[in-house]
Amino acid sequence: MKKILFSLFCLLVSTGSFSTGVIVLEGIYQGKNLYIQNPFGSSGVGFCVQEVRVNGNITTDEVASSAFEIDLRNFQFKLGDKVEIKIIHKDDCKPKVLNPEALNPKSTFEIVGSMTIEKDLTFKWSTKGEAGKLPFQIEQFRWNKWVKIGEVEGFGTAELNNYSFKVIPHSGKNQYRIKQVDYTGLPKFSKTLDYVSSSASVSFSPAKVSKEITFSNGTIPVETMFEIFDQYGNIVKRGYASTIDASLLTKGVYYLNYDNKMDSFIKK
16 A cells, blocks of 8 residues: 555656746747746745746746746847747745746837828827837927827837827917836837917916806817816816806815816806
8 A cells, every 4th residue: 555655655746746836927028038036836846937928838948946047039039029938847845936027018119200181180199119018108398298198009010100199289389299008117208299380379267157168269169178277276177168067066176177268167
């Protein structure tokens, strides 16, 4: 009986049937390798990591050491390629990935040629050198600040990529730019594009409001982007419309941003 149990134990060891843990990392190839801190198992015999697979393929990296490198250059990846790494380890210990951010997409885009706004008010731009999918934020300068007006998902590839977004200019001179933020939290900006709109200037009425605010250019109602702040600087309404329902606002002074102007009104 003892011989049978001993033989079964040897079979388990030889086939690696002990339970294991798996660390899975997914991301984008950024031209960097990963570094792993590899402790001993709880028994003190042998290191924690048993094998590493990259996109399903077992690596040739030497994992029997206290620290090792997963060399992604061996897989002939291109910048921006998807990568999945599985680190198979004993379940009584856990290795540590020292630089997991190496697989996070970075904002590396370059604007190719000139950004333009077409006659139909389509904002167009082209990029190259993207290293992973990240959204492009479209910003417009108005009311003495940059305001996000939309977002377009990036293709994330290094070759030439073309993008477009429909804008709604305010009257007079407009300024637009592209912004992208990666895992570092630091924004990357394009240069600023200037565009002059021929649309008429917008005004609002009345200055003392009981129910409704109306935007117009003369006698014609006009839709415009707007923001309303209370006297403490809290935003209470924002949107894009030709009228604003102000009936539920409490009495007091409010600050109104609209078109390319900054003004105020009193709620009666």
